[in-house]
Amino acid sequence: MRKKIVAGNWKMNLNLQEGVALATELKESLAAAKPNCDVVICTPFIHLAKVADVVDGTVIGLGAENCADKEKGAYTGEVSAAQVKSTGAQYVILGHSERRQYYGETAEILKEKVNLALANGLKVIFCIGEVLEEREAGKQNEVVGSQLADSLFDLTEEQLANIILAYEPVWAIGTGKTATAEQAEDMHAFIRGVIAGRFGEVAAENISILYGGSCKPSNAKEIFSKPDVDGGLIGGAALKCADFRGIIDAWN
Ligand code: PEP
Numbered sequence: 448m449r450k451k452i453v454a455g456n457w458k459m460n461l462n463l464q465e466g467v468a469l470a471t472e473l474k475e476s477l478a479a480a481k482p483n484c485d486v487v488i489c490t491p492f493i494h495l496a497k498v499a500d501v502v503d504g505t506v507i508g509l510g511a512e513n514c515a516d517k518e519k520g521a522y523t524g525e526v527s528a529a530q531v532k533s534t535g536a537q538y539v540i541l542g543h544s545e546r547r548q549y550y551g552e553t554a555e556i557l558k559e560k561v562n563l564a565l566a567n568g569l570k571v572i573f574c575i576g577e578v579l580e581e582r583e584a585g586k587q588n589e590v591v592g593s594q595l596a597d598s599l600f601d602l603t604e605e606q607l608a609n610i611i612l613a614y615e616p617v618w619a620i621g622t623g624k625t626a627t628a629e630q631a632e633d634m635h636a637f638i639r640g641v642i643a644g645r646f647g648e649v650a651a652e653n654i655s656i657l658y659g660g661s662c663k664p665s666n667a668k669e670i671f672s673k674p675d676v677d678g679g680l681i682g683g684a685a686l687k688c689a690d691f692r693g694i695i696d697a698w699n
């Protein structure tokens with residue numbers, strides 16, 4: 448049975464103290480009323496070790512927002528998958544459109560990152576999604592299909608079990624413009640079909656596919672009600688405990 452997941456992506460927001468305070472508030476909220484899904488927060492590298500202490504022994508999983516495409520060594524400013532793992536984190540987001548767009552992360556680079564993350568025992572939240580021009584040209588399936596094939600098709604079925612997919616139409620990220628629940632479902636069903644074609648029906652049934660892009664408490668329930676939507680990757684609304692909690696509660 449695939450998991451229902453709500454994951455937060457803090458991006459480059461919150462200083463260390465603010466991050467610890469938000470994690471603590473979320474921990475208290477979830478201790479008071481248990482969630483009906485897995486909950487993960489993905490934070491900047493600088494928060495990981497301290498937030499790991501805060502969420503230790505709770506239902507909250509912890510992830511990084513990126514890791515290096517190299518194992519270790521003279522790569523100033525980079526953070527390796529092994530280093531992420533050593534903080535206590537269990538997840539890493541890879542392939543976010545902001546990394547692809549602003550930092551030139553190609554399918555090949557992402558392949559390396561995915562391999563290193565998995566080799567170091569991290570679960571990968573792998574993001575895919577088309578930009579507006581691609582959607583307007585009706586090319587979204589082609590684009591997303593290639594993103595999956597180019598970075599993930601060399602994995603084994605066993606490795607794929609540690610991948611969570613996040614469909615994030617780039618035109619909906621941080622724009623306030625959400626895909627309709629039908630657009631999300633169409634794409635999620637397509638993605639599941641692509642996974643079935645390469646890895647088989649069982650793998651496709653078991654993989655969680657999250658929706659990301661201006662998800663908020665007011666629209667989460669409708670989006671999550673679709674059969675192929677297994678939860679959300681949440682940016683802006685993950686920065687306020689009440690909003691994030693509101694999205695988590697969409698699973699109730
Ligand atoms: C994201 O960047 O992963 C995201 C979904 O952002 P937002 O929720 O702010 O659109």
